[in-house]
Amino acid sequence: MKGQSYSATIEVALSQKDVFTRMNDFTKWWTRHIEGQTAKLNDEFILRYGDAQGDIHYSKHKLIEVIPDKKVVSLVTESKINWIEKDKNEWTNTKMVFELTPKGDTTELKFTHEGLLPEKECYTECAKGWDTIIKQNLYAYLSEGKALSHDFKARIAAKISPDEAIKKISDIPAWWDVSFSGSAENQNDTFIVKMGGDSFFDFTVTELIPGKRVVWLVTDCHMPWYSDKKEWANTKLIFDLAENNGITHLTFTHEGLTPEVECFKDCEPGWTHWIKTSLFSYFTTGKGNFNRPYAKK
Known part of the structure; x- marks a missing residue:
């Protein structure tokens, strides 16, 4: 039936x-x-x-x-x-x-x-x-009256445990093609990423719930390509995870990255690649995919 x-x-x-x-x-x-x-x-x-x-x-x-x-x-x-x-x-x-x-x-x-x-x-x-x-x-x-948030979101699902997924998310150089220093493994850890030139992004791991959630706060940044060089400052990168029948579902949100901000036109395809292609590849094959289809600034 x-x-x-x-x-x-x-x-x-x-x-x-x-x-x-x-x-x-x-x-x-x-x-x-x-x-x-x-x-x-x-x-x-x-x-x-x-x-x-x-x-x-x-x-x-x-x-x-x-x-x-x-x-x-x-x-x-x-x-x-x-x-x-x-x-x-x-x-x-x-x-x-x-x-x-x-x-x-x-x-x-x-x-x-x-x-x-x-x-x-x-x-x-x-x-x-x-x-x-x-x-x-x-x-x-x-x-x-709460309209849908227009913060950037991306979702993937893979046959991996939530704990292993968080471990791989925290291994930033393996899936995100940036210069990395510091640590992202534990709550209150701090790290810095650079994307070329004199750019920098300072992060703090403000929340880490094993198997469920990771939050990175951008405490400071310098984005020389845009008029507002602090555009990412005080935004959050949020990784929410849920497991069902051996499959981990990840929802990534860049809270504060909306269509109204200047970098959205570049950051949307960028995050789409790094989450849906590269991080997914790292989850499923053990290797990120750095062959992005857009030019690095």
Whole structure:
């Protein structure tokens, strides 16, 4: 017997009209990687995540049903999810359904990804993703007005223990092509990285929870390539880890690195390579990948 499509339900103390209006601005709670319109019938938009080698997740959506204050249905007309081994077009012809129901002074929002079934290859990872997007991001935006952070994020998963992953993350020269001095192995350790010329970045390991989390604070920096040479100062590099069935899932966040800052145009492809390509390679093969597709400054 086949299972049911993924669904998630949240309830917030807002009118249906307010929920409907806020929900339709997908960039506030889903992802900033959306191009196009997301509010009216027949609107089309593209969702695209990528790395240095190209798209990791591409999907094109069309709003095929919009009932004001009640329901929105988005059809996936095209898709390509490159981390799926068998059918990379698994999302094509599936639907994202948002249904609003009044519950006294609150509104219930039920989200269903029709066609995302337990037998699908991407179900486990996609269900986890939707749990975060709907139950955390969308709920926080609707109930507290907290829009999705646009801090840079990158995610990888590998067959490695969380403790071993943290050990490898701390071995910075093995996966990040920088000049390194100091130590990143223990909480309160300090280290310096340089990227050529008179650049420098001073770090302190402000948090290290074995098997779960590492946080590096940039205490000072000099970035000669930009008008604000201290742009990374007081930003944080955060590595969050979770293990499931022998697979460690890593979420990397550069807190403070947003599209509004000058270096984002260079730092986004840079971090994408160092996390998704080089650190992933170090996790899986024991060797980082320094063959980055952009010029070193």
